[in-house]
Amino acid sequence: MYAEALAALEASSLGQAARGLTWLYPLANLVHVLGSALLVGAIAVFDIAVLRGRTGEASVARIAIAVAAFGLALQIPSGIVLLSAEATAAGVNPAFLLKMALVAIGLVNVAYVHARFGRMLAANELPVAATVPAVVSLVAWVVALLAGRAIAYL
DSSP: OHHHHHHHHHHSHHHHHHHHSTTHHHHHHHHHHHHHHHHHHHHHHHHHHHHHTOSOHHHHHHHHHHHHHHHHHHHHHHHHHHHHHTHHHHTTOHHHHHHHHHHHHHHHHHHHHHHHHHHHHHTTOOOGGGHHHHHHHHHHHHHHHHHHHHGGGO
């Protein structure tokens, strides 16, 4: 079923456009990199603030969440365009699969932090226990970036 979905995406008009239009793939790649920088950069700033034990994480979080959400909003459609160009090959690439797994871990971690520490964050009273998901977050997002770059080489 997964292989069929990849083949359908690659054969779609989007896949044909990604391969055939001169500027679509490079523009999608540019937008994807920009989205990555915004998403991972904003999350990293917040995670580092948590790890440093500084007060004021709530104000950092307000800005970081908005920037990260915008980055994710850029990444999803641009990533679909990039994948559609060579979906049957990229979709089974070990680096792509690792990247998707790490993105899932990162997103689940964000949801966990908000569910577990949301009220404490709003009150600028994050406990030391919040450092564990901050480390998980940093590792997941940075390795996801590295895996994304490795797709072209595997």
